[in-house]
Amino acid sequence: xxxxxxxxxxxxxxxxxxxxxxxxxxxxxxxxxxxxxxxxxxxxxxxxxxxxxxxxxxxxxxxxxxxxxxxxxxxxxxxxxxxxxxxxxxxxxxxxxxxxxxxxxxxxxxxxxxxxxxxxxxxxxxxxxxxxxxxxxxxxxxxxxxxxxxxxxxxxxxxxxxxxxxxxxxxxxxxxxxxxxxxxxxxxxxxxxxxxxxxxxxxxxxxxxxxxxxxxxxxxxxxxxxxxxxxxxxxxxxxxxxxxxxxxxxx
Ligand code: BTN
Numbered sequence: 208x209x210x211x212x213x214x215x216x217x218x219x220x221x222x223x224x225x226x227x228x229x230x231x232x233x234x235x236x237x238x239x240x241x242x243x244x245x246x247x248x249x250x251x252x253x254x255x256x257x258x259x260x261x262x263x264x265x266x267x268x269x270x271x272x273x274x275x276x277x278x279x280x281x282x283x284x285x286x287x288x289x290x291x292x293x294x295x296x297x298x299x300x301x302x303x304x305x306x307x308x309x310x311x312x313x314x315x316x317x318x319x320x321x322x323x324x325x326x327x328x329x330x331x332x333x334x335x336x337x338x339x340x341x342x343x344x345x346x347x348x349x350x351x352x353x354x355x356x357x358x359x360x361x362x363x364x365x366x367x368x369x370x371x372x373x374x375x376x377x378x379x380x381x382x383x384x385x386x387x388x389x390x391x392x393x394x395x396x397x398x399x400x401x402x403x404x405x406x407x408x409x410x411x412x413x414x415x416x417x418x419x420x421x422x423x424x425x426x427x428x429x430x431x432x433x434x435x436x437x438x439x440x441x442x443x444x445x446x447x448x449x450x451x452x453x454x455x456x457x458x
Contacts (some may be wrong), residue, residue: 216245218386218387219379219387220245220384221244221256225243225250225251226253227252230257231251232259232331233256235278236335237438240445246279246281248278249276249383250277250279251280253270254268259347266329268354269354274352274375275349276435277347278386279344279346280345280390282342284338288303289393290435291340291431291434292397292400292435293341293393294317294330294401294435295435296389296393297318298314298320298403299384299389299400299403301328301330301382301388302407304378306379306384310322310327312327314409315410316409316431317437323435325360325362325363327351327363327367328350330348346363348363351363351367353366353375354364401433402430406433409430411427413427415427416456417439418453418454419446419454423456426441427440429445439453
């Protein structure tokens, strides 16, 4: 069947595998500025000395144990106002790939992947803009595959969940397959993408405690708005939050 979108089978077509790098996201940025990459190029590393996490955090990973990858995407006329769709689709693809391995996961808004109450993967998307459009997107994914101890951090891995070692390469190939089949939905079926993302949200429709700038409150996550803001129902009111505006409390 003829595919109508341009994002078809690009992910994983070109793979650069490094044994060590500061950050695969940084390496991707250098490739972009040197014009040395294709749309969909994947940079994999066994270890990073300065893995970048969200909100300026460092992403730690035992060498050789986990998936550390950055994909370069050159979107076709994707407005910066739609950048949350990249977050949605990436998170959905990770959940679907984990599902292939019989691991049920959810998305802790905006893009942490949780199994139960433990984080198994994180996503850091860094976009480069030309005017109002995203010219390059670096989609960085850190997924715990075979690491079994996380110190104080409440995290899990595929090996912890399944009690057996998992091939990082096989997981990566499945992730590329999912991304190749689903990224074409960006801009084309926003409503479906939004409802699929919402159906996978951690703590959705359950009463939990949260904290915003005014203090603690109880509410139910009901979804996201069309700009990607988190919606929490508090009594009869629906509150909307952007990144850094809300904190999940443990109970
Ligand atoms: C988070 O804080 O949850 C996001 C973590 C993202 C980590 C990945 S590991 C591969 C890629 N390279 C980086 O430097 N960061 C991302």
